[in-house]
Amino acid sequence: MTNAPNAITAENLRIGYGRHTIVADLDLTLPGGRVTAIVGPNACGKSTLLRGLARLIAPAAGTVAIDGDDVHRMSARALARRLGLLPQQPVAPEGISVEALVRLGRYPHQRALRPWSAADSAAVETALVRTGTAALRDLPVDHLSGGQRQRAWIALALAQDTPLLLLDEPTTFLDLRHQLDVLDLVSELNATADRTVVMVLHDLGQAARYADHLVVMRDGAPAAVGPPADVLTAELVEDVFGVPCRVVPDPETGTPLVVPRASARHRRP
């Protein structure tokens, strides 16, 4: 599995802000061509890890490599042609239209004297169509609903056309319908284009359903790594999240479903 292209590997990675270390001495390989979900309690370093993998924070120590190529030796632009990242709650510039936003995804592919090519146009059109935002293209991003806005940003990341895509909490603040839309889109992208997808999620059931590979983080270190069916046990969830629970098979998919134990007051007689 790790031999598939576009795997991302962290070795001895230590990341922090100033003297405050968030992620310490992490060794982690995220398999190529698969969907990986990173889960964990709040402030466990999920987003920091994602930002570190995308080189948005310089690590205090260690390396991050894509298929063995050290990301810190690539130019910013070269990295941006291999790896895209959708930040948590991005804010679009005032008044910018969906199409203009998505066009910015082509930045790493453009050169100084060749401003806009047919390939750029094609990538933007594909991204708009695949995310279902083609009909919204002329609307200002700040007039869209939360779900539409999130899809517009995913379209930007798609236009960037990278084999590796990192998504930081892509479903936060979306209602269930739009959460599922985003997750379906993500797994479709993975299935049709063989993209490696790494996303931070909060819902363990969704993570188990949509991810091939699960990383459970606790205090800046992985507490468990592997296929959701192996990793997600009642002991682990209680251990990491402090929530007593049962893990039952999802009646729809058979993937693990975490059901918190009811307090005595709510228990059925």
Added chain:
Amino acid sequence: MSETRPESDVEPADAAAERTKPHRRPSPIGSRPLARPRTSPAALAPNTARSGHATAPVHRVSAIARQRRRVALLALAGLALLAAAMLAGICLGENDLSPARALNALFFGTGDRGDVLLVGRFRTPRVLSAVIAGAGLAVAGAVLQRVARNPLASPDVVGITGGASLGATAAVALGLAAPLTPVAALGGGLCAATVLGLLAVQIDGSQAAPRLKGGISPTRLVLVGLAVQAGLTAAVNLFIVRFPAELASSALHWTTGSLYGRNWNETIIGAVTMTAALTAAFALHRRAAVLDLGDDAAGALGVRPGPARLQLLAVAVVLASLAVALTGPVGFVALAVPHLVHRLAGPPTPGTLALNALAGALLLLTADLVAQHALPLDGLPVGVVTATLGAPFLLALMARQNRPDPRTAR
């Protein structure tokens, strides 16, 4: 939902969700008047929603194309007005000339020798200086407001023009030759910007999350800039108070911003250097657009936010300093023009940057014409006119800012 579901499934689900909101009801197919606001829900019309192909409907005029056309029209109008104002600039004066006489004197050097001298030696450099400085100030303001993500950021607010004034005043105080005054102004502006940069970075460094290598946070930039500007203004005032009377009036005249007595040498040097700086501003435009998405999104697209912000800042500083070197610190242009252009032409594109240059040139030139000819006072520096316009504008801007943002109040 399977992973292989067709594209068309995505859209109707959402369109249906949209239709439940009464104010977003799609309009009938094909009815899409251009005059509708850009927020028009017509884009959600079922026909476009279902045709999820890579080829867009032929009749569609995209928002991007519409904005381009708008910018082109505005640019044409601006160019026409600028040409008219420039013509007025070389015709009007103590001896009013007819346009034919003035143009003849300028381009062919024929006719009355007095005309040739008047137009060629005095009026044309003044007009061109106004155009160059106005363009530079407006573009500097546009770049600065964008980088600082603050609509009140402008070279006059963050200390760049203050530094330039101090440089020029110091030159006058030291008794340097008059041609060196603009050079000193340029040096002062650059020094102020360096101080500003160092202070902003150092204050940043004391925080829990230091951003080294030029990572300046936009808010700090403006706050530190305000302090720098205040200090520099105090220093300029100190110079003027301590000066002998005749020097003081000369320095004071310079620090209000004036186009009086520009000569060809200054104008040509200004034109060449300003063209270079403007070219740099346009070359950096795409980087600025990516930076607008926020630091993380920009970083993911291959733009390192710290260095990119520094580059943009440097260009803005050079533009503003060159303008100030030519005219003195003319206020209001750098602050107001970007707002006006944004209102008229929409979100920033290379086209709107060019409009900024055009509008800045037009505003400064018009203000100078007004100062010279339309007011009963003689010899009023152009800076007084722009500052008089600027104060109410600034207040109106703040009043508008205090209103709740429609984006957050959703």
